[in-house]
Each structure stands twice: as C-alpha cells, then as structure tokens.
Amino acid sequence: MKMKVNKDEKNGTYWFVVSAGKDEDGKRRQIKRRGFRTEKEAQKEMRKLLQQVDDNAYIKNTKLKYCDFLENEWLTSKALKVRDSTISNYRHIVKYHVSKYFHNHEIGKITTQMVEKFYGYLANEKRLSERTIQDVHKLLKNSFKMAVKRRYISHNPVEDAEAPKVPRKEMQVWNLEETVRFLKVAESSDLYIAFVLAITTGMRQSEALAVRWKDISLKEKSLHVRQTLSHDGKHLRQETKTKSSYRTITLTDKAVEELTKHRKRIYEEKLRAGSAYQDNDLVICTKLGTPIIPRNLLRVFYSLMKKANVPRIPYHGLRHTMASLMLANGTNPKIVKEILGHSGVKVTLDIYPHVLPTVHKETAKQYGDMLFG
Structure with missing residues (x-):
C-alpha cells in the first residue's frame, strides 16, 4: 500500500x-x-x-478497561499456571481491592502516581497491612507486564511505583536441644511420624500430609515429593507449590527406622478397620486411612510443644528449624536449597541470614586449621 x-x-x-x-x-x-x-x-x-x-513497538489504540483486562485475560492466563489456592487469592485481591478503585479506568491512562495513590488509599483508608499491600503491588506489576507484552500499553506504570516495605519477621526456630526435647515428647503421639518427617526433611505441612507409601523407598532411603493436601484437608492434588518443589529427598537412618515401624502400625489399623478403611496409600492418615485435617495436626502440635516446654513456633517453623540446624552445621546451602525445594540458592540464603555469621566463623576456622594446623 x-x-x-x-x-x-x-x-x-x-x-x-x-x-x-x-x-x-x-x-x-x-x-x-x-x-x-x-x-x-x-x-x-x-x-x-x-x-x-x-520496530514492532506499535501500541494498540484501545479504550480497554484495566479491570476487564484483569478478569478476561490476566486471571484466565494465570489460572492455567498456578494452584487453585493462588488463583483464589488473586481473585480476592482483584474483587475487593483493585476493581473497587480502578473500576472504570482505561488501562492506558493509569499512571505511576495513580498507583502510588492507590497504595496510600489501601494503607490509610482500608487499613490494610504492609504485607497485603505488597501482595497487591505484585499483582499489579505482573498484570501490567502482560499488558505491555500484548501491546496494550508501552510502559509498565508499576515499575517505578514505591511499594511499601514489608519488615522481615524474626524467624521462629528451635535450637538443637529444644528440637531433641520436642521429638522425645512427641514419641508418645500417633502423629509422631509427621514431626519426624517435618524436622528431617523440611517438607511443608501440605506436602507431608500428602506423601504416599509409593513415594517412599525405604531400601533406597529416598522420598519423592509429588503432591499436596489442600488447607481444608479435603483434596489431594497432583501438584506442588512450584516446579522446584517437585523433588527427591534422602531420608536419615532415624526417619527410615520410624517409617518402618509406622508402616507396620498402619497395616494393623487397616486390618482392624476392615471394609471401613479407605486406602489412599497415605503415610500420615487417620485410623480409617483418610487424610489428616491440617488443623487437627496443629492441635496436637501445640499440645506437644506445651508438654515439651519449648518455645511456641508455627508448624512451618519446623521446616525453618531443620534448615537452620543444617546450615549451622556446615551443610552446603545448595544441598539445603534442593532439600527445601527452593528455586535458587539465593532464596535459601535470603531466608536464613541469621545462620550465616555462624557458618562464616566455622568456615574460617576450618580453613585456618587446614592451612596452619
């Protein structure tokens, strides 16, 4: 033409x-x-x-509303890539926070100043926490990034927006003496194996409660993380939190020993229950073979902490405790990263900076001993 x-x-x-x-x-x-x-x-x-x-830089001349883009394109695309719980959280943020503020704004007319004003509204008017506003910020940033790729806008206005800083919470973990004391008290519990696995493998609660016997090789001393249990305990999902969460963990001798005993007990309970038993092949389950509801596991966990007279920590603190003890003992951070299923070593080191001074001191001592005896 x-x-x-x-x-x-x-x-x-x-x-x-x-x-x-x-x-x-x-x-x-x-x-x-x-x-x-x-x-x-x-x-x-x-x-x-x-x-x-x-230059392949032409931007569509569109009057597309930002909220329509979120509903019809961004959320639809994300639903194919993330877990149900994650997409549910995204929908909640869009419905109760983003849509109420940007309900009639065209995507190409939203500026960095408007985004920052939105954060101020969430903090001062809606009284949302810094962490929640940070979640909103991440959603906006990712959605506008997609809009740039799809040529609706030429620049991501969220890139330069000042998001609230989320203060790092002090990590709640046990030291070695407290960990040993808790495990000793927990031996009397029917759910002892859950705590052994948490402290020796660092599995998340949703991962541990979904482990099947077919995921474990006692002979090879290995455990494969392949699925998760939903927060309400009703759904076993053939998925993990991230791709790197899909992993194989080497079991300690003590874990293998306790799993062997536990398997025998599960078999006896199955015989006693007869036709009432629902065989889901689960390692951690009720006496009828059904999944353990997470809140019931927490109830037992809190009771055992009180009996053991150890500091009260969240269940996730068992995962942090394992990682902290391993790093403090000189375990290579890359190994810890693989056990935990983190996406990279940097993630592991960023989560456990409190352990690094101890690691550095021990490394310096070992290196000095090697050089100078």
Missing part, C-alpha cells in the same frame, strides 16, 4: 492510513489517523507510526 497524507476537503484537515501487517487472526491491520491541522503534522505522525511498526 502506498503511504500518503490525504486532505479532507470538507473541513480542511489531513488524514492518513498506515498498513501495520496482520492481526492475531491473520487479517490485514490498518491504522487510521485523522484531524491534523497541517500536512506537516500528519506526515510527522505517519513517520512515527511507521517506525513503531518496523
């Missing part, structure tokens, strides 16, 4: 049409601009558009 500027004889303004290749459906796409006061202005705008097309 020959590109040229045309004059509208009725009102004396200038206009042009530019060919912009083909759209997603293979149809020819044309960009039309009109209403220029002079031919020179029209030519300047036409050259600019042609350069954008050549």
